[in-house]
Amino acid sequence: MFYQYSEDQNAFRDSLRRFVQDHYDYETRRQRLEKSEVFNADYWRQLAELGVLGLPFSETDGGLDLDFPYLMAVAEEIGRGLVLEPVLPVTVAGRLLAASNSSDAKSHLAALISGECLVSLAWEESSSRGNPLLTQCTLVTRGDGYVLNGKKQAALAAAESQFYIVSARDSGGDLQLLLLNAKHSGITQRCYLLADGNSAADLEFNNVELPASAIIASASQAEALLQTAISESIVVMAAEAIGAIDQLLVITQEYLLTRKQFGMPLAMFQSLQHRFADMVIAAEKLRSLLWAACQQLGSDNQEKAAAQLKVQLGESARYVGQQAVQLHGGIGMTDELNVGAYFKRLTVMELLCGQQDYHLGKLAELALVS
Amino acid sequence: MMSNQLSELDTFRREVRDFLESAATDEIREAGRKTTSVFAPFKQAMAWQKILYNKGWVAPAWPVEYGGTGWTIHQRYIFVEECNRLELPPVLPQNIQMVGPAVIGFGSEEQKAKYLPGMLSGDDFWCQGYSExxxxxxxxxxxxxxxxxxxxxxxxxxxxxxxxGHHANKMFALVRTSSEGKPQQGISFLLLDMNTPGIEVRPIIGLDGEPEQCEVFFTDARVPKANRIGEENKGWSVAKYVLEFERGGSTFGAWLTPAFERLRARCQQSNESGVRLIDDVSVARKLAKLEVDISAVEHTEKRVNANLKHGENPGPMASLLKILGSEVMQQYSELQLEISGVDALAQQHSALHVESGIAAIGSEADMLAMPYYLNTRAASIYAGSNEVQRSLLAKAVMGA
Structure with a gap:
């Protein structure tokens, strides 16, 4: 059982923290967003050089073969610094490629790790409401190949990606995972910024003709790979949330200690002390379930632990985000202070990868069958 | 309520609804739908104010001799309900709910004659200079x-x-005219022109990316003493009176009830895979709970209002209503966001602007859910934070 980073993991984390501090001060981030410059190719290259893009991949795939907590440590620093570059969704998409049996899929890994190629995992749909198995995308046979139709919502990093992994149901009702070139004819991208400034796109597939080799996993294997990718997404997202929450606590603590009203620092008011204590409790609950889920990755309990983690993420992210704004008062409602940016990032995380209610429903179902 | 009273109110409701439906232009309605905070888009809010002014309905709570409607408190509530049922932009509160009552309550006859007409017609727009x-x-x-x-x-x-502040030509402000005695004792209530030399306005960008608030800087700005409302160093009583007046007409419920009905109607529609969200028991139960909370707000407001005589203020119940109303509004904003889910994620600044002609990526309701959620966090901060309100309430009720 491990509940903290090893010495090596901490050292790696510290080096990344310095990189993030140097490149992502809040004012620079604001200016980038004003210009809608969400992806900086130079930063991406530097992240690749730091090894950040290759941590959880085997050496044969060109990676560093490091334990999952290394990626969690990266996620924490990304959360703490509100990094805009899509390190986490691209890495999780890469892990899915690595876990497939498709040599085509694996052939892109080296480029992904070196930063030359980005991949977006597109599974969320408006009507799926967090359930990856509920897809309206269809795949029908035509000649030796297939035809894909349907829509995906909020595909992370899709605007910057050269390839998409897309889930669809075939006519037999089996789930299929497909690897598509982003430039393939019949695909329409609608790119936008999420409420937190990160990049995403809605994708529409209109009679997209694909060869049989586009399928990288089928049926139960496709379901397992997709569920694993989502479990891993939740774990890295929770680590990112912890980074953001820890930083919000630091900022809020400092504000409470220095801001004076009624002749004394806000930190002297008992109601605010208790509020801050509750924020700390929310943070620690999330941190505990993060490590618990990390320990279960790859085990039979992975999905359950990830669902629990996402439920807690929903609760903690909302509480800490809202209360950080509340304790700052009017200044917390502005774009000039970073508190609002953390609050928005945490709110987006609440909504991605299934909301609290979806995961509670899933846990209730798991309890029924066990 | 008696049945004949009910039918009179029904007739009144009909009359209000007929007028609102015929008078609101498409642009005003679009602005009403795209209102994501308590402050409607400026241009259309002022256009709507002018229409209500011409009808004589712009300031229902003002005394009749100054331009009020003479409606009962029930009629006033119905009026707000009907405006919200049609999603019309609320008249900006500064002229009618904030500075107007101060001038009526404490101004000289000369000041009333000078300022009230422009407040009512909207030819002047007054901003508030309180916080620092x-x-x-x-x-x-x-x-x-x-x-x-x-x-x-x-x-x-x-x-x-x-x-x-960046739209205003006038400001009502609390300023320090004396540093002696308790802090409350050296404050005066001043009216001023925003084009006075020495005033600089800087908009502040909010969480939703829009400028709504402003900072205002004064450098040797000269304001005639004749513009003071009430006595020198007695501005605090003027401000308190206005706040209580403002809270006495609490109408959170009149906003929440029709908004809730629209939210439930959305959940009753089938999505593209033929699923209705309301068939999901967790959604249905959350809606049911929110309806209970909204009902509690509405009936607390109506109960408090029913027991008030004209011009009275509700005392500590004002704090209770502010806490209750603002927090249920926040709960509403949370559920609305959850219901939109991933459809609420896209940032759509341009499409949010009235008359942009840009269609929303998904539905308009989904586009509005996130900015509304973010902006509504301010409800527990503005007009006296809910922490301050809880202290006031506790002090008043416990007598400690």
Missing amino acids: PGAGSDLASLKCRADSDGDDYILNGSKTWTTY
């Missing part, structure tokens, strides 16, 4: 100085969270 960088919850600690110089005051200092 160092004086938020503790408003009485404000420092913006008004030094006496003959017939004038000379203003130095700054104000903040001045909503729509």
Whole structure:
């Protein structure tokens, strides 16, 4: 059982923290967003050089073969610094490629790790409401190949990606995972910024003709790979949330200690002390379930632990985000202070990868069958 | 309520609804739908104010002799309900709910004649200069100085969270005219022109990316003493009176009930895979719970209002209503966001602007859910934070 980073993991984390501090001060981030410059190719290259893009991949795939907590440590620093570059969704998409049996899929890994190629995992749909198995995308046979139709919502990093992994149901009702070139004819991208400034796109597939080799996993294997990718997404997202929450606590603590009203620092008011204590409790609950889920990755309990983690993420992210704004008062409602940016990032995380209610429903179902 | 009273109110409701439906232009309706905070888009809110002014309905709560409608408190509630049922932009509160009552309550006859007509018609737009960088919850600690110089005051200092200060041609402000005694004792209530030399306005960008609040800086800005409302150093009583007046007409429920009905209607529609969200028991139960909370707000407001005589203020119940109303509004904003889910994620600044002609990526309701959620966090901060309100309520009720 491990509940903290090893010495090596901490050292790696510290080096990344310095990189993030140097490149992502809040004012620079604001200016980038004003210009809608969400992806900086130079930063991406530097992240690749730091090894950040290759941590959880085997050496044969060109990676560093490091334990999952290394990626969690990266996620924490990304959360703490509100990094805009899509390190986490691209890495999780890469892990899915690595876990497939498709040599085509694996052939892109080296480029992904070196930063030359980005991949977006597109599974969320408006009507799926967090359930990856509920897809309206269809795949029908035509000649030796297939035809894909349907829509995906909020595909992370899709605007910057050269390839998409897309889930669809075939006519037999089996789930299929497909690897598509982003430039393939019949695909329409609608790119936008999420409420937190990160990049995403809605994708529409209109009679997209694909060869049989586009399928990288089928049926139960496709379901397992997709569920694993989502479990891993939740774990890295929770680590990112912890980074953001820890930083919000630091900022809020400092504000409470220095801001004076009624002749004394806000930190002297008992109601605010208790509020801050509750924020700390929310943070620690999330941190505990993060490590618990990390320990279960790859085990039979992975999905359950990830669902629990996402439920807690929903609760903690909302509480800490809202209360950080509340304790700052009017200044917390502005774009000039970073508190609002953390609050928005945490709110987006609440909504991605299934909301609290979806995961509670899933846990209730798991309890029924066990 | 008696049945004949009910039918009279039904007739009144019909009359209000007929007028609102015929008078609101498409542009005004679009602005109403795209209102994601308590402050509607400026241009259309003022256009709507002008229409209500011409009808004589712009300031229902004002005394009739100054332009009020003479409606009962029930009629006023119905009016707000009907405006919200049609999703019309609320008239901006500064002229009608904030500065108007101060001038009516404390102004001289000359001041009333000079200022009230422009407030009602909307030819003037007044912004509020209360909060300062160092004086938020503790408003009485404000420092913006008004030094006496003959017939004038000379203003130095700054104000903040001045909503729509960049649109305003007038300001009502609390300024420090004395540093003696308790902080509340040296404050005066001043009216001023925003084009006075020495005033600078800087908009502040909010969480939703839009400028709504402003900072206002004063450097040797000269304001005639004749513009003071009430006595020198007695501005605090004027401000308190206005706040209580404002809270006495609490209508959170009249906003929440129709908004809730629209949210439930959305959940009753089938999505593209033929699923209705309301068939999901967790959604249905959350909607049911929210309806209970909204009902509690509505009936608490109506109960408090029913027991008030005209012109009375509700005392500590005002704090209770503010806490209750603002927090249920926040719950509503949360459920609305959850219901939109991933469809609420896209940032759509351009499409949000009235008359942009840009279609929303998904539905308009989904586009509005996130900015509304973010902006509604301010409800527990503005007009006296809910922490301050809870202290006031506890003090009043416990008598400690």
